[in-house]
């Protein structure tokens with residue numbers, strides 16, 4: 001598979017088959033992804049592969065945290081406090097696409113909430129990956145992390161697997177750290193659902209749009 005094919009084939013998948021992911025596949029994915037570049041080769045990534053009973057227990061704890069605290073309190077701000085265009089419009093369109101394919105109207109707050117909750121179960125994927133970053137590392141390491149995460153997602157495609165990167169899984173970092181035994185110094189960067197795509201699920205049936213190259217690029221010479 002060409003890299004460009006994998007780039008186009010990758011998409012966020014939010015419903016998975018009830019089929020375990022082979023341990024050796026997970027290992028191959030991480031073994032390939034570790035070749036991602038990082039500033040001065042710091043390789044700041046730390047990965048927890050969570051499945052089986054451990055995942056079930058953590059899913060429950062994450063859902064309980066959502067019930068208790070509502071909006072989470074991640075270790076860093078992913079999004080701006082106040083939205084402006086063009087980001088605001090793209091974000092709204094992203095939500096609309098999801099809820100319209102699921103037939104959940106704007107006023108159905110309970111339906112939206114139930115769908116949002118599925119985040120904390122990593123969309124019932126057989127595997128949830130959690131990613132940690134030492135608190136002494138700075139903004140640059142988030143760039144490194146992005147490259148590592150995309151590498152994982154591309155190799156997953158090559159392995160016939162599907163993923164959904166999830167900021168939602170970083171919303172209750174203390175729950176994740178405690179459940180998995182990571183010290184407080186490790187920030188939870190995000191999580192990722194990993195498994196075999198349920199191709200019959202309507203939630204997986206749409207693709208998100210992208211801007212044309214000319215809309216975000218200027219050429220100089």
Ligand SMILES: Cc1cc2nc3c(=O)[nH]c(=O)nc-3n(C[C@H](O)[C@H](O)[C@H](O)COP(=O)(O)O)c2cc1C
Nearest residue numbers: 010011012094119164165166167168169190207208
């Ligand atoms: C770091 C990161 C965090 C994300 N967090 C979530 C999340 O918590 N829940 C979710 O459903 N999708 C999440 N997404 C998926 C985005 O909504 C998705 O990537 C975007 O809409 C583009 O669609 P595509 O991935 O299918 O190309 C996240 C994506 C990234 C890169």
